[in-house]
Amino acid sequence: MDAIITVENLQAFYVLEVMGERKVIKAVNGVDFAVLRDEVYGIAGESGCGKTTLLKAIFAALEPPLRIFEGKVYYYPNGERVDAFSLAGEARRKLRWTYISYIPQGSMSVFNPVKRLRITFLDFLKSHVGGKREEELLTLAREHLVRLGLTPQVLNGYPHQLSGGMRQRVAIALATLLKPRVILADEPTTALDVVAQRAVLQLLRDVQKEFRSTIIVVTHDMGIHAQITDRMAIMYAGRIVEEGLTKDIFARPLHPYTRYLIQSLPKVGDKNTKESAPGSPPSLLYLPPGCSFHPRCSEVMEHCVQEIPPLKKINESHWVACWMREG
Amino acid sequence: MRFVRDYLIPRLVQYVLVIFFGITAVFLIPRFTGQDPVLEIIAQIQTQGGSLDPIAVRKLTETLQELYGLRGTLWEQYVNMWRRVFHLDFGPSLFQFPTPVSELLRIYLPWTIGLFATSTLLAWLLGNVLGGIAGYFSSQSWSKILDAVIMVIRPVPHYIFGVLLLILFAYVWALFPAGGLMLGRRTVVDLRFVMIILRYSFLPALTLVVLGGAGWFQQMKLLVQNVRREDFVQYAQAGGVKERVIISRYVMRNAMLPQITQLALVLGQVFSGVLMVEMVFSYPGMGLLLYRAVTRGDYNLVMGIAILSIFTITTAVLLLDLLYPLLDPRIRHR
Numbered sequence: 001m002d003a004i005i006t007v008e009n010l011q012a013f014y015v016l017e018v019m020g021e022r023k024v025i026k027a028v029n030g031v032d033f034a035v036l037r038d039e040v041y042g043i044a045g046e047s048g049c050g051k052t053t054l055l056k057a058i059f060a061a062l063e064p065p066l067r068i069f070e071g072k073v074y075y076y077p078n079g080e081r082v083d084a085f086s087l088a089g090e091a092r093r094k095l096r097w098t099y100i101s102y103i104p105q106g107s108m109s110v111f112n113p114v115k116r117l118r119i120t121f122l123d124f125l126k127s128h129v130g131g132k133r134e135e136e137l138l139t140l141a142r143e144h145l146v147r148l149g150l151t152p153q154v155l156n157g158y159p160h161q162l163s164g165g166m167r168q169r170v171a172i173a174l175a176t177l178l179k180p181r182v183i184l185a186d187e188p189t190t191a192l193d194v195v196a197q198r199a200v201l202q203l204l205r206d207v208q209k210e211f212r213s214t215i216i217v218v219t220h221d222m223g224i225h226a227q228i229t230d231r232m233a234i235m236y237a238g239r240i241v242e243e244g245l246t247k248d249i250f251a252r253p254l255h256p257y258t259r260y261l262i263q264s265l266p267k268v269g270d271k272n273t274k275e276s277a278p279g280s281p282p283s284l285l286y287l288p289p290g291c292s293f294h295p296r297c298s299e300v301m302e303h304c305v306q307e308i309p310p311l312k313k314i315n316e317s318h319w320v321a322c323w324m325r326e327g
Numbered sequence: 328m329r330f331v332r333d334y335l336i337p338r339l340v341q342y343v344l345v346i347f348f349g350i351t352a353v354f355l356i357p358r359f360t361g362q363d364p365v366l367e368i369i370a371q372i373q374t375q376g377g378s379l380d381p382i383a384v385r386k387l388t389e390t391l392q393e394l395y396g397l398r399g400t401l402w403e404q405y406v407n408m409w410r411r412v413f414h415l416d417f418g419p420s421l422f423q424f425p426t427p428v429s430e431l432l433r434i435y436l437p438w439t440i441g442l443f444a445t446s447t448l449l450a451w452l453l454g455n456v457l458g459g460i461a462g463y464f465s466s467q468s469w470s471k472i473l474d475a476v477i478m479v480i481r482p483v484p485h486y487i488f489g490v491l492l493l494i495l496f497a498y499v500w501a502l503f504p505a506g507g508l509m510l511g512r513r514t515v516v517d518l519r520f521v522m523i524i525l526r527y528s529f530l531p532a533l534t535l536v537v538l539g540g541a542g543w544f545q546q547m548k549l550l551v552q553n554v555r556r557e558d559f560v561q562y563a564q565a566g567g568v569k570e571r572v573i574i575s576r577y578v579m580r581n582a583m584l585p586q587i588t589q590l591a592l593v594l595g596q597v598f599s600g601v602l603m604v605e606m607v608f609s610y611p612g613m614g615l616l617l618y619r620a621v622t623r624g625d626y627n628l629v630m631g632i633a634i635l636s637i638f639t640i641t642t643a644v645l646l647l648d649l650l651y652p653l654l655d656p657r658i659r660h661r
Binding site for chain 1: 562566655
């Protein structure tokens, strides 16, 4: 299978000036991975581990204070390799929504509040599809909604008339309107109740099946990863600490942090008390030396404090960054 | 229809009530000040050396009471006032006796509406469009320069800016008259008349447009800088929607909403006029008329202006309320 997005040694930091002092927040600190065609790739981790920053970097949406210090992100439209950060202006605008698109975190306010949804859909369509009349574009939008199992009537409404779950599904419809090859979904189900969550997940799965696109899902919720992702990466303090097939990770978690994440999931019939990782995530401003997880790790060794463990291949598809797995 | 029951009717009721209480207040307030305009006039005549015999005094008192609507009990006066309001008859003006107040309003009003409404609309349009674009591109250097220039202009008082314009364009280069337009009783609207109005209104209008526009500019710039950071704008940018569309349909369209409210309120104040500008350019507007009426104790004229003022402001607010759901659909479904 070929890659559709590759990330190489990415370092994306926020640079802030606080009272004349330069502070660097290392949100994404040396990340490597490749996402393949036609798969659902998950990125998991606690709040503040750099998940959303990683997505922004992949989307090449870099607004100050976020800056790329090192590394590359490559897209593969029409089989050729394109450096995402070197794209500018019109070239980047054209790849958006046709090659790569984005489902925002909490779509409560992503639609223009004073315009009917029809207008918003048309704005997105008109900016990418040339030489078509408004009527044809509108038909396109209606057909797309129907294919996703949504009623085309929503186009006549205003965003505030929709429920949260419905709004999120319409946001997914908008993001997939032009059948992008890659869809980035940032916490697509957060802030929804479980019923709406289920509908949204189902929709994401349907979209993936229908258009054979790649979806990158970022969420802290391990349950969602278990339900929809094929492969996943666990992020901790700006680094990937484990990557592998989702079923392998749940069956045989190798990193102590991954184990904590999985143990925190409720299971039917399980009477044991849940154990969470002790302590709290480190500040990205002052990372602990060596392995960032060592202050919270129950199996910490002397070596962990001194040196950062590299991401090491365990088998064909499973990688982990932990000194315990060394040799 | 739910719209009529839940939205239209409450607002119409409110409209009528505000006018009713407003005009009642205008009726009551002068009567509680303890001043008697009739006695004041008679005292004035007497201090000017006129000797009046008691019969003449009584006759004059009666005539003046009739003119001022001060005859009878408070209730009778109140009912009488409402009858006058419905006939748009506010009695004669005092300092321009015997011209009726309604006649004075008819003469002065078009001048004020012409100057005030035109320049307010123009200032609003210019300020909002420029402020909106400058706010969207606030990191560009031309936007910063424009912002700095306007920051200097805006706090300049109307009378200083007006005098400056007068010196430059009426004295140094005598392009425009330095004011002093006299109003005839009857005006024939023809091309010559329009040209005269334009010549006399240009400098006062320029003052109002520049200073007013600067205010709108600063407000709009701030509004746009906030709206620009809203999720729906950033999402449209992420989605590659063309920038022209984002600026007009996403950013400006949303930032405009509070500005429209303000515009209606400002336009409602047409009756207070723009005193300072009218004084500097000796422009025959409502501000000057009201100022003279107050300083000379022309009660009828003050009453007339106050009542029309209440009427225009409440009407402006009503119109705004009725138009707003078309501009912001969220209002409709509250």
